[in-house]
Amino acid sequence: MVYKVPFVNYPEHYRRMWNEVIDAISEALSKGDLILRGQLKQFENGIASFIGVEYVVGLNSGTDALFLSLKAAGIGPGDEVITVAHTFVATIATIVHCGATPILVDVGEDMNMDVEQLEQKVSPKTKAIIPTHLNGRLCNMDKLMAIADEYNLIVIEDAAQALGASFNGKKAGSFGLTGCFSLYPAKMLGAAGDGGFATTNDEKIVEKIRLLRDHGQQRTTGKILFHGFNSRLDNIQAAILNVKIKYLPKWIERRREIAKIYHERLSDITDVKLPPPPTKTTPYYDVYQNYVIRVKDRDELVEFFEKNGVETMVSWRIPNHLHPGLNLNHFSLPKTEKLSNEVVSLPMYPELTDEQVHYVIDTIHDFYEHK
Ligand SMILES: Cc1ncc(COP(=O)(O)O)c(C=O)c1O
Numbered sequence: 544m545v546y547k548v549p550f551v552n553y554p555e556h557y558r559r560m561w562n563e564v565i566d567a568i569s570e571a572l573s574k575g576d577l578i579l580r581g582q583l584k585q586f587e588n589g590i591a592s593f594i595g596v597e598y599v600v601g602l603n604s605g606t607d608a609l610f611l612s613l614k615a616a617g618i619g620p621g622d623e624v625i626t627v628a629h630t631f632v633a634t635i636a637t638i639v640h641c642g643a644t645p646i647l648v649d650v651g652e653d654m655n656m657d658v659e660q661l662e663q664k665v666s667p668k669t670k671a672i673i674p675t676h677l678n679g680r681l682c683n684m685d686k687l688m689a690i691a692d693e694y695n696l697i698v699i700e701d702a703a704q705a706l707g708a709s710f711n712g713k714k715a716g717s718f719g720l721t722g723c724f725s726l727y728p729a730k731m732l733g734a735a736g737d738g739g740f741a742t743t744n745d746e747k748i749v750e751k752i753r754l755l756r757d758h759g760q761q762r763t764t765g766k767i768l769f770h771g772f773n774s775r776l777d778n779i780q781a782a783i784l785n786v787k788i789k790y791l792p793k794w795i796e797r798r799r800e801i802a803k804i805y806h807e808r809l810s811d812i813t814d815v816k817l818p819p820p821p822t823k824t825t826p827y828y829d830v831y832q833n834y835v836i837r838v839k840d841r842d843e844l845v846e847f848f849e850k851n852g853v854e855t856m857v858s859w860r861i862p863n864h865l866h867p868g869l870n871l872n873h874f875s876l877p878k879t880e881k882l883s884n885e886v887v888s889l890p891m892y893p894e895l896t897d898e899q900v901h902y903v904i905d906t907i908h909d910f911y912e913h914k
Pocket of ligand 1: 633
């Protein structure tokens with residue numbers, strides 16, 4: 544089906560920088576720069592200065608950024624790691640793959656970890672906390688870091704959806720031992736396929752993650768220091784990302800502009816709960832990776848959108864802890880469960896035209912006027 548307003552628009556995204564991207568790919572290919580070459584270093588340095596951290600390691604996904612961070616931090620069997628269920632499943636899966644036990648906390652109104660409930664989940668086995676900064680808004684990091692300090696817990700930020708977002712002027716990925724980012728195509732900064740990276744200010748951790756991503760090989764000596772993985776970010780991807788990174792501030796601005804339009808024209812519908820509007824005065828600087836509204840009659844609204852040519856997404860229809868195959872159904876998370884029945888993500892990406900944004904808004908007005 545051809546949508547009037549698709550949920551993502553990759554062809555238009557690339558059309559706008561076609562020549563630059565093709566030139567970057569051609570250059571890498573003609574020089575034979577494919578694995579761990581200059582484009583990757585350039586990308587890592589560019590991101591480090593954008594976020595304000597010492598080190599960045601390019602990896603093959605956000606999932607691996609989480610997994611290798613946990614590994615580098617020494618998390619393993621017998622350890623508990625506190626996180627949320629209202630996140631992409633990879634946040635939880637990587638804890639399980641390390642042999643550790645995920646402990647799930649409910650979320651608050653901002654859809655992020657309810658830090659008021661966090662302390663009750665800390666046990667003598669707790670080693671780390673993974674807050675997810677969902678939809679481009681940070682978790683309350685003041686409270687979270689204070690609890691982590693008090694109990695001497697490692698913080699690994701799942702910042703897959705929050706590149707460029709900040710809290711009290713500090714960017715996502717600069718609070719914890721590491722920050723884990725996804726370069727999945729629809730993300731704030733998307734590769735032309737899979738990709739990710741980890742941020743840190745810790746010299747030992749960056750060394751460990753660099754080794755983990757490359758089979759544990761110390762390339763200068765030829766020594767294999769431990770059993771590692773293959774999780775390198777391809778050079779071709781890095782070359783493409785180096786073209787895109789300069790547009791990132793403009794893309795963030797555009798997302799905030801769209802969020803403002805959504806907010807201005809949807810606030811009068813009492814049945815629709817909106818995310819906070821973009822402001823510069825609160826501690827939160829949101830980047831609107833997703834624009835998620837909450838409505839009671841979600842499935843009906845989604846169907847109405849479909850009929851009218853608007854593509855939307857529901858993240859997530861079944862909460863992670865209620866998938867029988869994941870063995871997590873001993874957690875009771877009422878707010879997470881309620882959200883799964885109410886959330887719907889509206890189209891949100893820099894290439895959306897104002898006309899398309901207004902069409903989405905008009906469609907919602909139409910739905911509520913005729914109910
Ligand atoms: C919150 C969150 N965590 C982790 C990931 C995993 O990232 P990737 O798809 O790059 O492995 C994603 C990606 O969708 C995500 O949104």
